[in-house]
Amino acid sequence: MLLEQMRELRDADGNWREGRTWSLVYYADEEHYDFLKEAHNTFFSENGLNPMVFKSLRRMESEVVRMSAEMLHGDGDVVGTMTSGGTESILMAVKAARERFRKKRFIFNGQPELVVPESIHVAFGKAAHYFGLKVRYVPLRDDFRVDVDALKRAVNRNTALIAASAPQYAHGVIDPIEEIGAFAQREDIPFHVDACFGGFFLPWMEKLGYDLPPFDFRVPGVTSISADVHKYGYAAKGASVVLYRNMSYLKHQFYISTDWPGGIYPSPSAAGTRPGGPIAAAWAAMKAMGEDGYLKLTRTTMEAVEALQSGVRRIEGLKVLGSTDGPMVCVAADGPEVDIYAVVDQLNAKGWNLDRQQNPNSFHLSVTANHLQAVPAFLEDLQQAVEHVRAHPELKSEGQAAMYGMIAKIPFRGAVKFSVQKIMEGMYGPDGKVPDLGGEATEDDDLIMQLMDKYGDKAMGILEKLESSREVIKDALSWKK
Ligand SMILES: Cc1ncc(COP(=O)(O)O)c(C=O)c1O
Structure with a gap:
C-alpha cells in the first residue's frame, strides 16, 4: 500500500527513463539499473564509519579510489577518499587546502582566499562560506574559459587554493588547466581541478580520439581532482571521489577527535555515518562497466551531443554556446526576437525538463547515452517552440519566462x-x-x-x-x- 503510494508519487515526477529530463539522472539501461540496486542493497545497512568493522567497504572504497586515480593518470602516490557527491568532494578539497595553508603560514593570521573562475560550481562558494575563506571570482574570456591573466592577478599571498573546471557545468568547456597548473606550481599554490562532471567522461572521450587538452594528474601543478562516480560513472547516487597528488595534501582533510567520551573518533570526510550502499554500488558499477562499458556509453552519448548540436544550429533563432569539451549542450537565443526562457516554458509544457541558466540567458542539456532515443522528438519540439515564441512575443512576459527574465535582469x-x-x-x-x-x-x-x-x-x-x-x-x- 505504502509502496504503491510512493510509486504513484514518483510517477508524477520528471520522466528520465525516456530521456525527457536533461540533468540530474544518469541512467545506462534497465539491466545496469537492476544490478546497481542489488549491489547497493547488499550493503544497505553497512556503515563505512568504522572500517575495522566493515573491512569490505574499506576495501571497495580504496579500489574505487585506485581505479579513479589510474583513470585520471595519477601515479602510485595519488590518494583520496570517497564522499557522498561532488559537493562534499569540493568541500573536502577546500577544507584540506585551508588547513594546509594555515599550517604552512603559521605566522599569517589573515583570511585565506580561494581563486576561481566565475563559472566554477557553486559548491566552491558554499565551501568558502562554510570554512571562512574569501572567494575571488575571475572573469571568463569570450569562449567561456577563465581568463588566465586575470586569474594570475587575483592570486596573492593569502591564496590557499586555485580551482578550475574540466569541464564547467554551464557551458561545458574545459578551463586552461595546463596554463593554470604551470602558474600554480611556480607559485607553490595548490590547484584543484573540478572534474565532478567530466572525470568519468573525458578520459573515455580521449580514448575515442577526441582532441582534448590534458586536464588531470598529467598536468604538473594539479594537486587535487574531484570526480563523481554517481554521474558518468553510472553508479548509484551518493558517490564521488576526491583525489590528491599525495598524502601531504590529503592528510589535511582528516578530522580526528581524541577526547570525546564516546572514544577516539577519526573521520576521513564530512560524513559521520558513511552509508555502505553508494560505496558498494560505485565499486560494482566500475567493475561491471570496465573500459569497454564506459567507452560504449561515451560513444553513444557523443552521438547524441553531436546530433543535438547540429540540430540546434539548424533552427533559426538559436545558437549553441561554447564548444564541445564534454557531454553538455548549452543553447541561447541568436537575437532578440526569441526569448529563450519562453522557449523553455513551451518545452516544459510538453514534458521536457531543462535547466534555465543566466549570464547569458540560456538552457543547458547534460547529455547521457540514454538521451539518444529522445533527440529527434526533442529537436522537433524545440523547433516548434521557437516558432511559437517568435509568433507570440507576449509569451516573454508570461509564466516562468517572465519570472526568470526579471530575475536575470x-x-x-x-x-x-x-x-x-x-x-x-x-x-x-x-x-x-x-x-x-x-x-x-x-x-x-x-x-x-x-x-x-x-x-x-x-x-x-x-x-x-x-x-x-x-x-x-x-x-x-x-x-x-
Ligand atoms: C562541474 C561540477 N562540479 C560539482 C558538481 C556538484 O556535484 P553534486 O551535485 O554531486 O554535489 C556538479 C554537479 O553537477 C558539477 O557539474
Whole structure:
C-alpha cells in the first residue's frame, strides 16, 4: 500500500527513463539499473564509519579510489577518499587546502582566499562560506574559459587554493588547466581541478580520439581532482571521489577527535555515518562497466551531443554556446526576437525538463547515452517552440519566462537572494508551502523596489532588519499578558 503510494508519487515526477529530463539522472539501461540496486542493497545497512568493522567497504572504497586515480593518470602516490557527491568532494578539497595553508603560514593570521573562475560550481562558494575563506571570482574570456591573466592577478599571498573546471557545468568547456597548473606550481599554490562532471567522461572521450587538452594528474601543478562516480560513472547516487597528488595534501582533510567520551573518533570526510550502499554500488558499477562499458556509453552519448548540436544550429533563432569539451549542450537565443526562457516554458509544457541558466540567458542539456532515443522528438519540439515564441512575443512576459527574465535582469542580486530565501523558508517551513511570488505587485513590493533602486544591495540590510523586527513583534504577541 505504502509502496504503491510512493510509486504513484514518483510517477508524477520528471520522466528520465525516456530521456525527457536533461540533468540530474544518469541512467545506462534497465539491466545496469537492476544490478546497481542489488549491489547497493547488499550493503544497505553497512556503515563505512568504522572500517575495522566493515573491512569490505574499506576495501571497495580504496579500489574505487585506485581505479579513479589510474583513470585520471595519477601515479602510485595519488590518494583520496570517497564522499557522498561532488559537493562534499569540493568541500573536502577546500577544507584540506585551508588547513594546509594555515599550517604552512603559521605566522599569517589573515583570511585565506580561494581563486576561481566565475563559472566554477557553486559548491566552491558554499565551501568558502562554510570554512571562512574569501572567494575571488575571475572573469571568463569570450569562449567561456577563465581568463588566465586575470586569474594570475587575483592570486596573492593569502591564496590557499586555485580551482578550475574540466569541464564547467554551464557551458561545458574545459578551463586552461595546463596554463593554470604551470602558474600554480611556480607559485607553490595548490590547484584543484573540478572534474565532478567530466572525470568519468573525458578520459573515455580521449580514448575515442577526441582532441582534448590534458586536464588531470598529467598536468604538473594539479594537486587535487574531484570526480563523481554517481554521474558518468553510472553508479548509484551518493558517490564521488576526491583525489590528491599525495598524502601531504590529503592528510589535511582528516578530522580526528581524541577526547570525546564516546572514544577516539577519526573521520576521513564530512560524513559521520558513511552509508555502505553508494560505496558498494560505485565499486560494482566500475567493475561491471570496465573500459569497454564506459567507452560504449561515451560513444553513444557523443552521438547524441553531436546530433543535438547540429540540430540546434539548424533552427533559426538559436545558437549553441561554447564548444564541445564534454557531454553538455548549452543553447541561447541568436537575437532578440526569441526569448529563450519562453522557449523553455513551451518545452516544459510538453514534458521536457531543462535547466534555465543566466549570464547569458540560456538552457543547458547534460547529455547521457540514454538521451539518444529522445533527440529527434526533442529537436522537433524545440523547433516548434521557437516558432511559437517568435509568433507570440507576449509569451516573454508570461509564466516562468517572465519570472526568470526579471530575475536575470535585476541588478541587485541581494533582492534575488531575498526572494529565494523567502521561497526556501516557505518550502522548508512547517506547512511546506512555496509562497506565491508571482501575481500582482503589492504596495510592499513597490516600496521594496524603490528602496533597491535608491540603495542597491545596501537595502538588504534594511529589509533584513524589518524582517527581524516582524519576528520580534510576532514573538511579543505570543506572550501571555
Ligand atoms: C562541474 C561540477 N562540479 C560539482 C558538481 C556538484 O556535484 P553534486 O551535485 O554531486 O554535489 C556538479 C554537479 O553537477 C558539477 O557539474
